[in-house]
Amino acid sequence: MAPNSSAAARPRAELDLADSLGHELVRFIRLINKAKSQVSKQGPDGIERAAYAILFTLIHEGPQRTSRLAESLHAEISTISRQSSSLVQHGLVERQADPEDGRACLLAPTAEGLRVFEENRKQRNQWLAEVLEDWSETDRQNLNRLFGRLNTGIEKHSPQLADAQAPTAAPAKGATA
Numbered sequence: 001m002a003p004n005s006s007a008a009a010r011p012r013a014e015l016d017l018a019d020s021l022g023h024e025l026v027r028f029i030r031l032i033n034k035a036k037s038q039v040s041k042q043g044p045d046g047i048e049r050a051a052y053a054i055l056f057t058l059i060h061e062g063p064q065r066t067s068r069l070a071e072s073l074h075a076e077i078s079t080i081s082r083q084s085s086s087l088v089q090h091g092l093v094e095r096q097a098d099p100e101d102g103r104a105c106l107l108a109p110t111a112e113g114l115r116v117f118e119e120n121r122k123q124r125n126q127w128l129a130e131v132l133e134d135w136s137e138t139d140r141q142n143l144n145r146l147f148g149r150l151n152t153g154i155e156k157h158s159p160q161l162a163d164a165q166a167p168t169a170a171p172a173k174g175a176t177a
Contacts, residue, residue, distance in 0.1 A: 035127070047090055051083040055092055055109060055117055063096060063108035072163075092116055 010018075036049055053073055058064060061072070070080045084107050087093035092113035098104040109117070132140050155162035 047086060047092070048083055050079075051087050052117075052120065054080065054084055054087060054107070055113055058093065058107055058109045059114065059117055063106035065098065065104060065106055069107065087113070 054069055057069060057072055064072070066077055066080050066084060069075075069084070070077045073080065084093060088095060088107075091110055093107050094110050095105040096108050098106050132143075135143070
């Protein structure tokens, strides 16, 4: 979110609307972080919430070395190592020999990791459906479409922020996310 030299040339109304959107986005992120905190407090599995980001990445991008995970998740290798060790201990992730370099290992999700991921995904989807239950179908579809458009706009404007495997559109019904 580096300042853009053309920002001064933007009309005041456009900047005011951007300020309002920025406020709502910060509010949204805070609420989501609080919701995640509540879920992690309730979770019986003893896994750090941040460790689920590793599981998510491995499921969506395939087996990876710790160093690549650290780069992808913008975290220190020591943090990824600690969290992935916890995932291994809980049977959600396993270490596999790297076919390109037998001295190194890759982290990969286990069948139990996939099951836990899907269970968390179902709980998230249930929660979102409850939050939006009094919205019309059109409003829910518009929100989904506009969030996708916002994400795509951010990725186009700042390609360095885009995920390596970012979807170009929202997944279809029944697809994993």
